[in-house]
Amino acid sequence: MARRRGKGSLLSLAIRLSKPGADRGSGEAPLARQLYAAFRAAILEGRLGAGDRLPASRVLAADLGVSRNTALSAIDQLVSEGYLETRRGSGCYVARDLPDASPPDGRSTAPAFVEHPTAPAPVRLSRRGRGLVSTHISAAHAPGRWSPCFAPGLPDSSEFPFGLWARLLARSWRHPQADLVQGGDPAGHPELRRAIADHLRQARGVVCEADQVLVLSGIRQAVDLTCRLLLDPGDKVWLENPCYPGLRAAIAAAAVGIADVPVDGEGMMVTRGIAKAPRAKLACVAPSHQFPLGVVLSLQRRLQLLAWAREARAWILEDDYDSEFRYQGRPLAPLQSLDREGRVIYVGSLSKVLFPSLRVGYLVAPRALIADFRKARAAIDEHPPATPQPALAAFFAEGHLAAHVRRQRKRYAERQARLLDLAARHLAGRLELGADPAGLHLVARPVGALARVADIDVSRQLAAAGIVAPALSNYYVGKQRRDGLLLGYAAVPEAMMEPALKRMAEVLSR
């Protein structure tokens, strides 16, 4: 009886083997795996009962039209996984102890594995998970006729020396030292940290040594690490309003509260921050070039901010996201260089300077926090990926970074001038643009009839025509918003700028 039932089930199993004949040419392995899977499903779904005896492998093979080796291979696997058991001298049986697997809540008496629902589990995200998912920003620039006009924040990677990059990568990995291969330093490759420290000292006046530098994937990881190390859930962070949404997302993901601090012509309004959240634990600020407004934090505000941080025992995260792209004058010295107490955590990224998919950034920790930042980094995620690091160190040390930045700066300055010039010609009376001594985009102010339309609607119309120009008001939270359009120019090829602006003018004159 057991044998008959077993055999009957085996025939139905056989049906599930897809084209055994056709597969046979490519070896036995796929067939054995199919046979294994079919057996397993039959056992789990109760079509083969506990204790059922299997026919001898020879019989089984003949029944199913497979070789005996194939049948044995499948049976071996099923035995080793516990679906089948062998009894000395009497062959192979479906395992008896499976049905006794007591269901966890003791409620049901049916074997747990027999009723196998195939409907997917209902998805319930955590509260913070829902927050995370809702802060997702979809990529603003879909490829198209007018791409990349005028996606903000996009550098021009077309002139990046990828040939050189490929050579540096190959050179650094052909015969790597053991310590490079084994990983190790949670702060990153020592040569790269040295190169970054040298660069920041010379180009930015940051007061730092290599041991203060942590190589990270970018500003978001820096914010995440800082918030987790120094802030508990419920603690407050000052955040500029408007600001880069990625920063807001990273802060929210760290489960801390955000106090939005308005920005005027002198940058973050420190007194408003003090009024709103005097006991905040961290202030996130982009003093050199606020995003998206482009304003510079005045000296008075810098000193105010530092004084507040001292009083409140708070930290300051200085986001110097685009310091390399300054076209006129020298940039202001970073806040970090004014800080004598070690309250400023300085962060930046290489992904805009080199190319966006690189995902390498850095954090300069105050001396007293170095050890803790290293340990926290190691606890969360060991150390930064090694692949790009030695090549980057060489890129810095051999002067390629400085040369590339020089070329890019010249190109972007020309493109900004061209955008201003062409916009004055084609968009006069609709949008007004002012020069910005730094950055990768300009903020256009709607004038005339356009000033009476919501910037979000204007942006939507342009998007429908294939032109990206995000609405400034989208970067704000709360009611106080300024209208405007962000026009990224850095990645726009010379030949495309005028046609794209003409197209914009057409759309805006409808």
Added chain:
Amino acid sequence: MARRRGKGSLLSLAIRLSKPGADRGSGEAPLARQLYAAFRAAILEGRLGAGDRLPASRVLAADLGVSRNTALSAIDQLVSEGYLETRRGSGCYVARDLPDASPPDGRSTAPAFVEHPTAPAPVRLSRRGRGLVSTHISAAHAPGRWSPCFAPGLPDSSEFPFGLWARLLARSWRHPQADLVQGGDPAGHPELRRAIADHLRQARGVVCEADQVLVLSGIRQAVDLTCRLLLDPGDKVWLENPCYPGLRAAIAAAAVGIADVPVDGEGMMVTRGIAKAPRAKLACVAPSHQFPLGVVLSLQRRLQLLAWAREARAWILEDDYDSEFRYQGRPLAPLQSLDREGRVIYVGSLSKVLFPSLRVGYLVAPRALIADFRKARAAIDEHPPATPQPALAAFFAEGHLAAHVRRQRKRYAERQARLLDLAARHLAGRLELGADPAGLHLVARPVGALARVADIDVSRQLAAAGIVAPALSNYYVGKQRRDGLLLGYAAVPEAMMEPALKRMAEVLSR
């Protein structure tokens, strides 16, 4: 008077310029920067008062023994940063409005920037920050005479085809497509995701397509992302006891609670988990090869675990950290392939298979969670770094991964056999080792006199002699611990194995 005071202060400034004569050969820039910094410090520290008039640049230059250009450059910067102000026709003054910068709390009437303490700020980490820092695991293998004997978990990277890796890197970056450069997909490079899905289906029987794969930096990032997306602070996670401390650190860093679940010869004791935390939201388990014990989760327990997850609406994180290194038999099919509800999140890493510093791993999301995982990944940290991804895709697709794994598997199997053989010869009566069909280390059980000594003390003695053999009891939490020593063999060169074991025997016979 103002002038005299200005001049007097300037003389003291001059003292602070370090060896101006010596520096002059290397150009004027460093001198101008020194001058700028000295002025700034004098203003911030109140040695130059608000409204003080500066001497003419010519006089200043002569006083300080620098060129007029140097003096002008420093003054320009100070003016642009707001420390000095120029008045039409009457020269340059220390800015007047700085002293009026009202101190944030309205308490003090002294200008905020005058009292500039130079003592570092006291460091107060957050509660979770203290947790993070305390879970830090220091690297177990310092370089030395006996390195890498017997650091567990260390693969042998000496035979990795780095020449090939260098070529693949160079090939993939010499003329990259725009979409590779611009970044983009938060889940990772599409070709790599396809290659990983193919590999997992063929080598492991994971039921997945490329769109379910997320490229991450490793298992820790997978745990972090999963905990943040699906669990809130305070929710509970089942964790095997003993387990890999990095996993514990990553879970703790995500601010969720840990329910430690003991492990016996059949793996995680599911009924104990149910008794301890029936409403846990997640179970972290390494069913194929538990770390560090090496046991396999029995079929019965697998079914129990899946049934519990269904009842409790919980998720399972299946950590398949070393599935590639199995020396006997085929590995059990992953839990993920038994899961019809989509409750299992399957995670693995390439860093052991290729080389540790690579930091590339993956997560296979249940279909219903794909979109949420992508968004959460983007919100926290945009997308994985591009540099290694196309080269890895080629490494998989062109069959190099399979070939490398085959070679490594053979080498490691031989090394394990050698370790067993030599240990039986040199350590008999002190340590007993049993074979393990998988993994990179063996657990040695102290016998005889050694069984009466705490494994931590034995491990410490060995460490003092330069041999790494972590104590098994260190991987446990709570009182129920087993004593033992972990002996990693995979990275130990053939010639070193016997001398190192003899050295161990010497130390242990003291």
